[in-house]
Amino acid sequence: MDLFEYQGKQYFARFGIAVSPGDIADTVEEALAVAQRVGYPVVVKAQVKVGGRGKAGGVKLAANADEVRLHAGNILGLDIKGHVVHRLWVERSSDIAKEYYASFTLDRPNKTHLGMLSAQGGVEIEVVAEENPDAIAFLTIDPVRGLDLATARRWVDEAELDVPAREQAAELLVKLYDCYTTGDCDLAEINPLILTPDGTVHALDAKVTLDENASYRHPEWEEFRATETEDPREKMAKEKGLNYIGLDGTVGIIANGAGLAMSTLDVVNQVGGTAANFLDIGGGANADIMASAMEVINADPKVKVIFVNIFGGITRVDEVAKGVLEALQRVSITSPVVLRLDGTNAVEGRAILAPHLSDTLITEPTMLDAARRAVAFANA
Amino acid sequence: MSIFVDENTKVIVQGLTGGQGKFHGLRNRAYGTKVVGGVTPGKGGSDVEGIPVFNTVKEAVDATGASASFVVVPPKFASAAIIEAAEGGITFIVCITEGIPAHDEAVTYNRLVEEFPGVRLLGPNCPGIISPGKCNIGITSGDIALAGGPVGIVSRSGTLTYQALHELSQQGIGQTTCVGIGGDPVPGTNFIDCLAAFEADPETKAVMMIGEIGGSEEERAAEWIKANMTKPVVSYVAGVTAPPGRKMGHAGAIISGSKGTAQAKMDALRDAGVHVCLNPTEAGQKMVEIVKAL
Structure with a gap:
C-alpha cells in the first residue's frame, strides 16, 4: 500500500524523524x-x-x-x-541549503536490505543512478544485525554529506531504518532530505510503501486504508475476498493461481485479445467464490466475454463448475462464458456443466483453444 | 535420481493438527511419502490418523529421525516454526505459508544462512516439492506427476507448475523432481540452487524453468546457465502483459519502473541459449521434442 506524502510524514513522525x-x-x-x-x-x-x-x-x-x-x-x-x-x-516553508536523498528497500538478489544515500537529492534518484552512479553511497544491511549509529556515521561520511549535516543525518538514518523495519515498509524514501542554512536536517518529502502482509500487526494502518481511492471494480472484488486488478481490455479473466492468471492474460494477448482484468480466485476456491468472481467480472461494462481458466490443484474443478451454474442463476450474466477446465476432478466438473452448454456457455480442451474462442467473441 | 528429497526422506509436519496441515499431510502420506510425525505445541502425545504428534520439533526428530519438515502454519507463526525446525535438527524445510511479512522472511533467511548453513528452506509461499513415485512434500496433486524422469522442473508459480507437470505427463514424459520455489520476495531456495542440483543429477536430462515478473532471479539464472549448464533448458516467463507497479497476486511479482519485466527476463534467457516459449503449452511441446531427440 502506497501512502500519501502527508501519511508518510505522519508515519515518519511516529519514529521520531523530523519533518516540517x-x-x-x-x-x-x-x-x-x-x-x-x-x-x-x-x-x-x-x-x-x-x-x-x-x-x-x-x-x-x-x-x-x-x-x-x-x-x-x-x-x-x-x-x-x-x-x-x-x-x-x-x-x-523551509530554507534549503542542501538537498540529499535517503532510502531503504529490500535488495532482492542479495536477500538483504539496501540503503541508498546521496548528497545529490531533490532530483529523481533513477536519473542520478544513470548519470552519476558514484554519487550514491550504497549500504548493504544484514536484516539480522540491523543498522547501528556507528555504521550510519561511516555511511554519511562515505556519501560526503556536508559536515554540519552528518551527525544529525546519521541519527535520522537510524530512525528511518527503524521505521522501515519495525514499521514494515517495502520502501521508506526521503527526497529531499534537507540541510537548512541554520544547520538542521529534516525530511521535506516522504515516500512510503507498506507491506500488506504485515497489516495484521499494524492496526494503525486502518486510517491509511480508509483513504485508498480504488477502482470501483477492485473495491467490489476486495469486498468479496478476490485478488483482482482492473485493466482496460474486453476479455474478463478468471483463473486460479497468480501464475496461471498472468499466463492467461499473456495468452489472450498472443491470440489478438486484451484482458479486462487479472483475477486469481486462489487455491481451494469453492462454488461461492467462483460465483462472486463471475459477478465482479459481469459488472464491468467493458467485458464482452468471460474466460474461465482453471487448473485444479487444491481447487476442485467440480466446485468451480457448480459456482459457474450458481452465478448464472444468481445474476444475469450478459457475456458469453468460455471455460477451460483441467486438474483435480476435471471430469466431474465437465459432467456438471455438460447439460448446460450452449452457444454462450462453452468448454474448450486447452488453454490456447479457449483463449482463441474467447477472443473471437470479444472481437466479433 | 531426484534432488533434495528421495524415497527415504522422513518428513514431519509442523501444524499437522490444523485443517490444512492435516489435509496435505495425509495426502502426502497417501502418496507414499514417509510422513513420520507432526508437531503442534500442547498436543504432544496425540496422533492424527496414526501419525504421532509431538510438542516440539526436537522431540519429533529425536523420536523419528526425520530430516525434512513441512511447515503449514499461519503467517504469524511461520518464521518461528522455520527457525525451530532448523534448531531441532531438520535440514530441509518446506514452507507453503502465504502472507509472511517481507521483513520476517529477510530475517529468517539470513538467520538460516548464518546460524544453520547446512539447512535448506524451500518457500515460503510455494507449492512444495515432488519427486514422482518417491516423495511429495507440499500441496501438489500427486496424480499429475509421472515418475521416471528425465525432466526436472523448477517454477516460481504454483498453478503453472501443475500446468507444466500436466503438459509433460500427458505426453508420457516423466519428471525426476519438480520444485516450486514460490512467489515471495525472499525465497529460501532460488532458481540457481535448483538448476545446479539438476545439472549434477545424472537422471535429469533436461530442465523446464518457469519464471514470472518481478525481481531479477531469472536474469541471474540466465547468467548461471550460460556459464555452467550443459543440459537443455526450456523456459516460460509469465506476465508479458502485466502492468507496472501492480502486484500480480504474488508479493514478489511486481514490475518496478523498468525492472523485472518478462521481456527482459526472456531476452536474458534466450541470450543464455535457453529455449524460451511464449506459453506453457508451447513450452511443454518444446520439451517433448527435446526429450524425444535425446
Missing part, C-alpha cells in the same frame, strides 16, 4: 487555518500518489493568506496525470 510542521487541509478555509497555525511562508502541496506534482502546478509557495487562498483554490480539484487532488498538505 504542517497539517492536512481539504478546503481553502482549512488551508488558511493551517497556514495561520504553522506560520508564513508556507508550502501548499497537492496530495496525490503520483510523481511530478511540482511540474503540474501542484506545489506552491505562499507568503500570505491571499496567496494560500489563490493556490489552495487552484490546486484542489486539479487533475495531475489522472489523479484529482482532494487533499492538501500545508507546511511551514
